[in-house]
Amino acid sequence: MKPNLPPSIAVLLVNLGTPDAPTAPAVRRYLRQFLSDPRVIEIPRFVWAIILNLFVLPSRPKRVAEAYASIWEGDSPIRAILKEQAHLLTPHLEDAAAPFRVSVHPAMSYGNPGIPDVMDTLRSEGVDHFVLLPLFPQYSATSTGAVYDAVNKWALKQRNLPNISIVKDYFAHPLYIKALADSILRFQEKHGKPDKLMFSFHGIPQPYADKGDPYPQRCKCTAAQVAHTLGLKEDEWIISFQSRFGKQEWVKPYTDVVLEEWGQQGVRSVQVVSPAFSADCLETLEELAIENRDNFLNAGGQEYHYIPALNADAAHIELLAAISTPLVKGWAGTLDGWV
Numbered sequence: 001m002k003p004n005l006p007p008s009i010a011v012l013l014v015n016l017g018t019p020d021a022p023t024a025p026a027v028r029r030y031l032r033q034f035l036s037d038p039r040v041i042e043i044p045r046f047v048w049a050i051i052l053n054l055f056v057l058p059s060r061p062k063r064v065a066e067a068y069a070s071i072w073e074g075d076s077p078i079r080a081i082l083k084e085q086a087h088l089l090t091p092h093l094e095d096a097a098a099p100f101r102v103s104v105h106p107a108m109s110y111g112n113p114g115i116p117d118v119m120d121t122l123r124s125e126g127v128d129h130f131v132l133l134p135l136f137p138q139y140s141a142t143s144t145g146a147v148y149d150a151v152n153k154w155a156l157k158q159r160n161l162p163n164i165s166i167v168k169d170y171f172a173h174p175l176y177i178k179a180l181a182d183s184i185l186r187f188q189e190k191h192g193k194p195d196k197l198m199f200s201f202h203g204i205p206q207p208y209a210d211k212g213d214p215y216p217q218r219c220k221c222t223a224a225q226v227a228h229t230l231g232l233k234e235d236e237w238i239i240s241f242q243s244r245f246g247k248q249e250w251v252k253p254y255t256d257v258v259l260e261e262w263g264q265q266g267v268r269s270v271q272v273v274s275p276a277f278s279a280d281c282l283e284t285l286e287e288l289a290i291e292n293r294d295n296f297l298n299a300g301g302q303e304y305h306y307i308p309a310l311n312a313d314a315a316h317i318e319l320l321a322a323i324s325t326p327l328v329k330g331w332a333g334t335l336d337g338w339v
């Protein structure tokens with residue numbers, strides 16, 4: 001006898017997270033959850049709890065909330081874009097799941113919609129097969145690793161476990177490289193070719209890389225493949241890392257430092273693309289498009305452009321479909337016999 005609920009498949013598109021509102025209390029709640037994750041901050045728990053509660057959470061949320069307010073458009077861009085990506089991906093997967101149902105949902109490691117809440121809701125609606133696609137093209141323990149943790153933590157509480165698959169990353173996927181290269185070319189059709197193209201990735205602390213986090217190598221591979229696809233010469237592009245947090249050394253070179261040096265050295269025009277971000281967010285719309293623009297222009301640069309993330313581009317959705325289709329098909333295959 002078959003249980004009454006028809007089984008269905010859910011794909012979760014997962015991004016990092018964001019506050020519920022651009023206010024200091026909402027940012028404080030979000031930062032407390034995010035920065036309490038031992039995947040993100042590796043300082044011993046007791047010491048970090050003191051620093052977090054005495055120094056970070058009393059002061060940082062006000063400043064960061066102002067930055068969020070400057071980019072907020074009815075919602076946080078990263079969440080609005082994630083919802084759109086999920087909506088656009090759905091029709092691409094229907095054939096792969098047939099004759100079973102498939103749905104695509106936004107989920108976030110921190111803030112809302114949170115991974116465990118989304119999985120609870122879907123489970124109660126009869127989902128027995130999950131595909132999680134973290135939208136971090138380059139694996140890092142600090143980003144993708146935290147998604148695995150959230151799923152494992154949720155799974156510990158389940159008696160009747162569902163099927164689960166998680167995509168580790170896709171830093172060299174041909175459709176990813178092509179989508180990036182095409183988005184750069186499209187941008188340059190309008191704005192011309194700059195003196196320098198900068199691939200600015202979100203950074204991680206250098207000791208994390210020293211202990212084996214493969215993220216910087218993956219970033220270098222992505223950037224080199226895109227530069228090769230574009231036929232760029234060695235001195236026409238650079239890879240750099242942004243968004244430092246705290247006092248320790250982060251992976252280098254630093255985006256803000258390079259831009260300042262370029263401005264001083266007489267580099268006239270720069271375009272910055274940020275392939276680690278699959279959606280525009282605080283770190284691109286504020287830090288790259290505003291803060292770092294000022295760094296470059298104030299140091300003597302003439303022209304600065306930020307090239308938007310892949311967001312809801314058709315080529316991006318096709319890439320996400322290409323990655324998730326075989327996994328959805330695989331789960332649909334295990335359901336043979338239901339119909």
Ligand SMILES: C=CC1=C(C)c2cc3[nH]c(cc4nc(cc5[nH]c(cc1n2)c(C)c5CCC(=O)O)C(CCC(=O)O)=C4C)c(C)c3C=C
Pocket residue numbers: 016017018019031040041060064076078136140142143202203204205215243245276277280281282283
């Ligand atoms: C030690 C601290 C941090 C690590 C390690 C880190 C890794 C990391 N982060 C992203 C993606 C995003 N980070 C974003 C914001 C953000 N990141 C940190 C700190 C670390 N990130 C902080 C404290 C913040 C919040 C803003 C601030 O207080 O400065 C965002 C933006 C989210 C949004 O709401 O728009 C993204 C996206 C990756 C991919 C990554 C490791 C590779």
Ligand SMILES: [Fe+2]
Pocket residue numbers: 202243
């Ligand atoms: Fe971050």
Ligand SMILES: [Fe+2]
Pocket residue numbers: 243244282283287
């Ligand atoms: Fe930042």
